[in-house]
Amino acid sequence: MLGNKLHTGGLAENVYFAGSGNSSEIYETINTYYSDKCPAESLVLVGYSRGAITVQDTAAFLQRLNPAISIDLMITIAPVAVGSAGFASPENRKPNVKRHVNIISGQGFAGVDPFIFRPLEGEPSYNVWPGSMVALPELRIKGVDREEVIEQTHHFGVMLESMPSFKKLNPPPASRQKGGHEFIREVFPNPVWLMVEEEFRLLPMKP
Numbered sequence: 001m002l003g004n005k006l007h008t009g010g011l012a013e014n015v016y017f018a019g020s021g022n023s024s025e026i027y028e029t030i031n032t033y034y035s036d037k038c039p040a041e042s043l044v045l046v047g048y049s050r051g052a053i054t055v056q057d058t059a060a061f062l063q064r065l066n067p068a069i070s071i072d073l074m075i076t077i078a079p080v081a082v083g084s085a086g087f088a089s090p091e092n093r094k095p096n097v098k099r100h101v102n103i104i105s106g107q108g109f110a111g112v113d114p115f116i117f118r119p120l121e122g123e124p125s126y127n128v129w130p131g132s133m134v135a136l137p138e139l140r141i142k143g144v145d146r147e148e149v150i151e152q153t154h155h156f157g158v159m160l161e162s163m164p165s166f167k168k169l170n171p172p173p174a175s176r177q178k179g180g181h182e183f184i185r186e187v188f189p190n191p192v193w194l195m196v197e198e199e200f201r202l203l204p205m206k207p
Contacts, residue, residue, distance in 0.1 A: 002046065002159070002193065011200040013041065020050035023057035030058070031066055042072040042203045046196065048159050052079030052090075052139075059094035071097045073203060075196055078105055078158050079139045093143035101199055103192055104138040105158040106151035146199075150191060160190055 006012040014033075018026050026045075034043055047055035055074060062069050074097045081090050093100045138155065140147065150158055 002196065005161075005193070006197070006200060009197070011197060012044070018054070020047075020054045023054050023061055026054070026058045027061040027065065030062065030069065035066065035069055043069065044073040044075070044200070044203070045071055046075045046077070047079070048077040049080055049155065052076035053081055056090050056094060059097055063094060063096045067096065069096075072099065073097075073199060074100045075103070075199060076100070076139075076141060077103045077192060078108075078155050079141070080136050080155075081139060091139055091141055093141055099199075100141065100144040101146045101148075101195070102139075102141045102144045103148045103150065103158070103195060104140070105153045105155050106149050107154040108138050109136055109155045148191075148195060158190075158192055161193060 003012065003015040003017060006015065016026075016029055016033075018029075030043065034041070045055040045058060047053070055076065056079070059071055059074065062071070071094075074094075079090060079102070
């Protein structure tokens with residue numbers, strides 16, 4: 001969804017999607033498309049959660065197998081160290097990345113309401129909720145150019161296009177009292193999306 005918005009907004013001409021753990025597939029796409037067909041375009045990798053580790057792995061693949069290609073911008077959002085192919089040390093910035101932005105949620109998995117999370121039948125054990133995911137940290141990556149913490153949100157909420165805010169009125173109007181409190185739900189743009197758009201706009205123009 002974020003990639004589609006960047007494309008329709010004119011900030012990314014070519015957008016490719018890949019699932020987490022597919023760093024070799026991403027590498028092959030970059031190696032074939034970017035180096036042969038459009039080297040004048042900026043190369044940007046954006047990954048969320050396990051996908052943030054996948055783009056780190058992809059950078060490690062490139063550094064090892066095609067060091068002539070550098071990554072103009074990498075954005076890792078709420079990275080969790082699950083599913084690495086073993087090529088990357090996910091807590092460290094990669095040397096072939098010109099600019100690295102890391103964004104994490106203020107609450108991580110611990111802020112997720114367990115009543116809204118239902119693992120699918122047959123999912124791996126680490127997807128059971130509540131359970132080991134509560135203690136799974138989002139990574140602070142060493143050496144990044146910019147790191148932002150989005151307070152008042154959790155691991156899943158950090159990628160919503162808009163974020164809810166609840167304001168408590170106390171005391172509420174007598175005619176609308178429910179348990180002594182009344183809540184108003186407001187929605188505002190997710191700052192993560194705005195930060196990503198800002199970083200795309202700051203990319204230097206290629207000749």
